[in-house]
Amino acid sequence: MGYRNTRECLEALEAGGQLVRIDKCVDAKLEIGAIQRRVFRAKGPALLFSNVRGCRFPMAANLYGTRERMRFLFRDTLETVERLMKLKLDPMECLRRPWRYLDAPRTAWHTLPKKVSDGPVMANETVVSSLPELQSWPMDGGPYVTLPQVYTEDPAAPGFAGSNLGMYRVQLSGNDYVRDREVGLHYQIHRGIGHHHAEALRRGEPLKVNIAVGGAPSMTLAAMMPLPEGLAEIFFAGALGGHRIPMVMRPGLLPIPAEADFCICGTVVRGGEKSEGPFGDHLGYYSLAHDFPVLKVDRVFHRDDAVWPFTTVGRPPQEDTLFGGFVHELTAELVPSVFAGVHEVHAVDAAGVHPLLLAVGSERYVPYAAERQPQELLTNAMALLGNTQTSLSKYVLIAAREDLPHGVGCHDVPAFFRHLLERADLTRDLHFITRTTIDTLDYSGISLNQGSKLVLAVAGDRKRELAAEVPPGLDLPRGFRDPVVFAPGILIVKGPKHRRKRDQQDPALERLGDMLAGVSGIEGFPLVVVADDAGFTAKDWDNFLWVTFTRSDPATDIYGAGAFTHAKHWGADKALVVDARLKTYHAPPLEDDPEVEKRVDELGAKGGPLHGII
Known part of the structure; x- marks a missing residue:
């Protein structure tokens, strides 16, 4: 059975030698985030900070910091979930190998949340200002929740089936937020909560929102999953967690995860937007301050043994990189069923995920043509730009599977780029989409949420020899x-x-x-x-x-x-x-604070709790 709460998870990691306790007093402002990033880069253990300056709650980090640790946390259910993913791709698989799917009915039962009247999370109430105030980067606008599980329901059809569980940015204080009564709720375009918010606005009603922190690790992962619209993430959480997720049902409140460590309950009202940010984000830059919805806080619950799990984000790779890789492992075989003709996709983490999507597709439209050129590939590319999270991609570089050398795919980035550049017809194969929606966090466009996209689709024979030396006599213009x-x-x-x-x-x-x-x-x-x-x-x-x-x-x-x-x-x-220069209007790149880094160095010195780790 999967872990039901944070404490179970931490105890298992510690028993397996995968967790280090840090009892030295550390500051949640800058220091604790810098420690997490350094330990992650070193492929180090999970961390439990028991002495956080000015806060009575311990904090936990790097729980998902290695691929091996991710698989360990979900070891009881991962194989079954992967099999069910394959079953969706090929339903006949169950008839060919029925013994492999004996657990399927039990897993299906686990997807159904369990309604309960009480739970550990309801044991205590507090205020927002008593929560850990994590600030990851020097220019951040305030403390943030970095592993939130933001739960909403469709106002037109309340219930679990139409719910959304997402990981959206939550600013706890700073800017113009009223202390303890308001928090910032930053959700980007193309997110499930947006549909619920739009329906609430249409009906003239406030939108109820719960923000859970901690609990079952499967809830954290489910909040990050790019599931199709209409498929509730809480169902996936039960399947991956190996148990029905208990949800506390109380009059006047949305369902609350019973095993969560914390839960902030509130409402979003019309016209209540306020400036949120800046925030050091996963593209490696600060996302700047912009108006976003405000959550009016009604109540804040926490369990007796509450621990605050967190991560920090920044220029990849970071811990959230491993979430993306884990999701790819689970869903890779489903790509052809979602995008007909597409065999492989790679949202490149090193490029910030959404800015660059590499893909492999089929080119079969005119197999008898004397010269093969991109045609079906363009259909594939438009499908990628019209569905799910791939629709936020800025550059889509797609090649025909029929032309790729054996063993080369879009996850072999150097080989894939070489293949593209050898075959691209630059007079024909470039297709721009201008003044369209782009990722909210991408500041390269012409305004917030607006910029352009490029599809480069390549098929056919090699068209050029690639050079490896600077052309002789290259005389660049002044300034270059x-x-x-x-x-x-x-x-x-x-x-x-x-x-x-x-x-x-x-x-x-x-x-x-x-x-x-x-x-x-x-x-x-x-x-x-x-x-x-x-x-x-x-x-x-x-x-x-x-x-x-x-x-x-x-x-x-x-x-x-x-x-x-x-x-x-x-x-x-x-x-x-x-x-690719930094522009006058770009957000500044993230930079570490030298003084904070010195304090982290001390933790890694001889006699320090991180000696031999960082």
Whole structure:
């Protein structure tokens, strides 16, 4: 049976030597988050902080910090859930191998939440200001809940079947929030809570919201799952947890997870938006302050032995990276059933997840054609941009499975890029979608939630040899220098500081493209990236992916060597030029506090609780 609460989980990890207790007094402002990030990078154990300055509740971190620990926590149910995922893909599998699905009825029973009248979480009441006040980064607008389980129900059809359990940002104090009475509720576009909020507004009713912290680990994972609309995450939590999730039913309140450590109950009312943020987010930058809904706090519950689980987010990889990888393990075989013709997808964590999606699809529309070109792939790409969380992707790079060498897929990023660049017809294969919705956290666009997308679809024979040396005699325009070959076909150039306004192209980049069009051998570099620091960008694939795809908006920041527009189709004869400099309007990147890092170093010194770990 899966773990039912945080204490069970911590005791099991400690018994297995996978948890370290830190009794030294630590500060939830900056210090404790820096410790978690350092231990995560070291692939270290889970952490239990028993002495948090100014707070009576212990805090727990890095519970999901390694792939092995994730699988350990769900070891009793993971195989059954994976089998059920496969059963959805191929229902006949149950008839061919019925002995593998003997647990299926019991798992189906576990999906149904259990209604109870009381539970450990209801033992005590407190106020918001008594909760742990985690601030992860120096410019954060206040303390945040970083592993919340935000529960809502459809006002038009209350009940578990129409519920949503999501992990949305919760700011506990700061800005203009009324202390103890208001918290910020930041949810991005394309999230299930949005449908419930829209229905409540339509009906002229407040939206009831519960924010649980802790409890069954399966509830935390379910809150992160990108499940299709109409499939309640709480059902998945029961299947993965190996037990029915007990939910406390009280008059006037939404159902409350009985085994949660904490639960904040409140309502969102019309017209109550306030400034939320800044917040150091998972793209590696601060998301800035913007108006978002406010939760009017009614009550705050906690259990007797409450522990506050948390994580910190920032430039990947971080702990949430492993959540994404774990979800991919569970759902990889389902991709073809959701996206017909798509065989594999990779939302690239190093690029911040939504900015870059790599995919493998079929190209079968005209098998008899003398020259194979992307056709079915474009249908596949549009499907990816029209469904689930892949719809938030900014760059979609898709290749035909029929052309890929054996063993190469989109998770082999260097090989996949090489395959794309060898075969891309830059006059034909680029497809822009302008002035559309993009990820709320992506500041490369023309406004909040608005920017552009690019589909690069590649099929057919190899069209060029990729170069591995800077073209001889390359003479760059004034302000551009330090050309460096990052990988075959990819050239990185240092550019001048960006000085343009939002939603403007830069004439300097246009001049660079015009100059490159006349350079002999530039066709061997179909991708030229302009960055603030060429050496940093070229250091490794993580840096290249992060800089290139988080700092560029396709429509605004792509130029070309031999660029042209014909009948509203844009292409380039020789090379793409991507402006990946930090722009005047971009959010600042995250940086550690040096003084805090020194204090973390002391914990790792000889005699410290983290000696030999960090």
